[in-house]
Amino acid sequence: TIREHVTMIGLGPMGQAMAAAFLDKGHPVTVWNRTASRAQPLVEAGATLAASPTDAIAAAKLIVLSLTDYDAMYAILGDHTAALAGRTVVNLSSDTPQRSREAAEWFAGHGARFVCGGVMVPAPLIGAEEAYVFYSGPSEAVDEHRDVLSVIGRVDYRGEDPGLAQLWYQSQLDVFLTMLSSFLHSAAMLATAGVSAAEAAPYATETLRLAADIIDMSVPAVDADDHADVGASTAMMGASADHILGASRELGIDTTLPEAVKTHYDRAIAAGHGASGWTSLYRTILRPPA
Ligand code: NDP
Incomplete structure (x- = not known):
């Protein structure tokens, strides 16, 4: 398998699990997180902690983001756009389809390709057999990085419209969250x-x-x-x-x-x-x- 250098920005439970999975499969990983201390276990496992978002972006062709929402992405990258040209940014953070479409235009304006994704399993199941991720955006970008992206889970590509991955993701969270609330409501009835x-x-x-x-x-x-x-x-x-x-x-x-x-x-x-x-x-x- 091809070893591809990945930059992982955002080290919440999901980002940490993804970075650990990349390292585990032998891919060199550079990380950056607003709260730098969260990178410590990954650094011990072999990741490089970048000193700034610009350094993180410069370290790899493929930048994977795992943040609370798209506002967090702009907060991090807004002052570091000069480094983005020629990069592929894969945002695995949750937000609305329209926010994804706006982001694709924003990145295009900075010379970067934007791929949107929605991870369909919780952090402990990253890399597990049942793990899969919805993707949308330029198919050639997904194909180019398919090997390393497959480390997270099965690549489920939904189409060129950047909004499609979040549309699919939110459609499944709709079923999931409603079902979980209905269980708690029914448990309360019986309680x-x-x-x-x-x-x-x-x-x-x-x-x-x-x-x-x-x-x-x-x-x-x-x-x-x-x-x-x-x-x-x-x-x-x-x-x-x-x-x-x-x-x-x-x-x-x-x-x-x-x-x-x-x-x-x-x-x-x-x-x-x-x-x-x-x-x-x-x-x-x-x-x-x-
Ligand atoms: P969070 O949603 O809590 O995201 C945390 C990350 O976002 C941290 O790296 C945090 O930095 C960063 N962040 C948030 N706001 C800002 C900001 N304004 N500026 C800079 N950095 C910011 O953690 P998760 O890892 O749980 O989730 C990541 C994404 O994955 C979310 O969009 C979530 O919906 C999605 N997801 C989560 C699943 C889960 O089971 N947890 C399952 C599937 C998808 P810092 O460490 O400094 O606070």
């Missing part, structure tokens, strides 16, 4: 009856498996935007949504999440989709009423 999370969790896991099957079954209706034949009607599912909200109120727990779900059903029913399958919610989610 009011003295049930532990340990007892509740296997049931939640089973329900998630069922939900995964139902996602697969609902795909044709969603893609065709034709909701006649899904089985469970919008009106029936909407009544269930109302019961979850009613139960939450009775129990005195937070009602934010069941209110949001019930709003989806209410809108679809108000739009005349009560007798259609529950996937009819998709229409008012995609095109919400003004």
